[in-house]
Structures are given as C-alpha cells and as structure tokens.
Amino acid sequence: MSSIVVNPKSEKELRFLSELLQKLGIDAKVLSDEEAEDLGLSLLIRDVDRSELVLEGEITDKLGG
Structure with missing residues (x-):
C-alpha cells in the first residue's frame, strides 16, 4: 500500500x-x-547508481584524507 506524507504548518495543525x-x-x-x-x-x-566503481583514492581525496 502507498503512503502519504503530510507536513503540517503548526503544532495545532x-x-x-x-x-x-x-x-x-x-x-x-x-x-x-x-x-x-x-x-x-x-x-x-x-536509489543510488551502484554500477560505477570509484577508486579508494578518489574517495579519500574528496573527504580530505
């Protein structure tokens, strides 16, 4: 079954x-x-694309390591 997400504007709502x-x-x-x-x-x-491989060095570079 599907769901509905509702974001009320106030605590009262x-x-x-x-x-x-x-x-x-x-x-x-x-x-x-x-x-x-x-x-x-x-x-x-x-939902991330898992088909593309990334080298460990690229990850550590992005993380500042």
Whole structure:
C-alpha cells in the first residue's frame, strides 16, 4: 500500500490531523525532524547508481584524507 506524507504548518495543525486520522481509524506515525531526514537519506541511498566503481583514492581525496 502507498503512503502519504503530510507536513503540517503548526503544532495545532499536527494535533488536528493526528486526531482526525485516529478518529477515521487510519494508522499514522508522527516523525521527528531527525527521523524524517533519516528516511529521506535512506531513500537516496537506496536509489543510488551502484554500477560505477570509484577508486579508494578518489574517495579519500574528496573527504580530505
């Protein structure tokens, strides 16, 4: 099943939406800013192109090592 991501504008709007979803019997989870960022990063990591190989030296150069 697909999901919907909603970003309320205020704490009041967040409470309203959470209560509404609960009354409608729809499962919902409130994510902290950090959890939402982690989710976004995991999606980017999942979709990265893994077909191209990079030399270890190139990585350490980019990291300043």
